[in-house]
Amino acid sequence: MKTIYADNAATTAMSDAAIRAMMPYLKEVYGNPSSLHTAGQTAKEALERARADIGGCLNADPREIYFTSGGSESDNQAIRSCAENGAVKGKKHIITTAFEHHAVLHTVKKLEKEGFEATYLGVGADGFVTAEQVKNAIRPDTALVTVMYANNEVGTIQPIREIGAVCRQAGVVFHTDAVQAVGHIPVDVKADNIDMLSLSAHKFHGPKGAGALYCRRGLPLKTFIEGGAQERGRRAGTENIGGICAMAEALKEACAGMKENTARLTALRDKIIDGLLKIPHSRLNGGRENRLPANVNMCFEGIEGEGLLLHLDARGICASSGSACTSGSLDPSHVLLALGLPHEIAHGSLRISLSEYNTEEDADAIIKAVPEVVKLLRDMSPVWDELEKGQRKHLIK
């Protein structure tokens, strides 16, 4: 049975070019970039080339790129750094949204316990914040605004440029978790008025364990991993040189192919959305406009998401869900709840996230399998039985 991998928002396969870019640094060019000898300096050159390449893809100066272990570390460092720098000036207020990734939300929650105040902006039924909301939330003591570029579950792309402009005008630092955006949609830190940005290699066919933090020049960045002077003293530890070179290669490749991939993936995405909306009492989560080209997120009434995933997996389809059972807690996805979905609906969600490696046949197989599985689960669901008998009110038309 062929595996159809449709969980690319979780992670992606490495591209051949990225693997090729990584290989030399595992065996041939294994020097430590901090070493003075030729072996070390050759690695150092590769590291700086990667930095320039990544900076180039974001319209950033290479000196504004700091390599980290991934998106979570970048988010943690950016937020905590701004919080600590703000606190010195008596600024202890942070603005974020209700549907950030947990790398952001949990960091902010922890800061709240340490005496900071946080405002969690609502995202509306379609999953968007507005620059107006940000503007109204900014206070004289606001240390940081952090809003994700695109949501990891429902794929909605936020008005980052406008939010950035509002922050710039108010003189507040603006960080964006762009883990789902970089390599998928155009990101330009200058045009988008971004002060800090987090990215992760494995979301665009690079390796796991490599990421970067963009920090605008002139903005102080605190160090949280103490040790050597790597990353200009902002992040100690011998660099993951193979991972970093592969990340740079993957990002260059993603940006070069972006236009073509976006057109093809948007068509595949829309085909799947339209195909699955034919299932009675189903809905698309998150607005259809300003949506990542490869994200589908739907709810099917009367069923629970984990069973859906297991049955799809048995048919060779890898997807994900925001049900409580897949989150390991009793509550379903905080993202779907932030969109205002009732718990019983949020439990029955399915996220399909494509990549350029997916084909038309994959889309057809998904459109065929999902309705079968939904029917199978509805046929044994007491909730569906009550909905059908009119003993329970349909929440999705």
Place this chain on the structure above:
Amino acid sequence: MALYSEKVMDHFTNPRNVGKIEDADGIGEVGNAKCGDIMKIYLKIENDVITDVKFNTFGCGSAIASSSMATEMIKGKPLSQALELTNKAVAEALDGLPAHKMHCSVLAEEAIRSAIKDYYDRRGIAYDKSQFPEPHGEEEHNFEED
């Protein structure tokens, strides 16, 4: 390692006793949709023996597998034996459940108990109330775990 044992996957993929009994002698329902789990058990009872049992479940893989296994374990059994079925026995028969999924086996035990209570109530049969504590459902996660 997979999340679930082969037994769980077998009972999830090919669940036994799925369905409803229109003229059931006892029906039990526990859990709620908000929490993501509802189990409904239908019993057919003759001379204090469970002659047929069906279930409908809204829930995750382990909830469906627990319903399937639990119904298999009480089918053809006298009520006295069905009342002795514990969540632990259901989980063991499934070759174990992940710790955070043990509540699914609790739901199965409670759904069966609730269906038997319903049968007693319908027939006006006296019973020892201590045998039928209020179902905990999902709220308290009060279950036996290894």
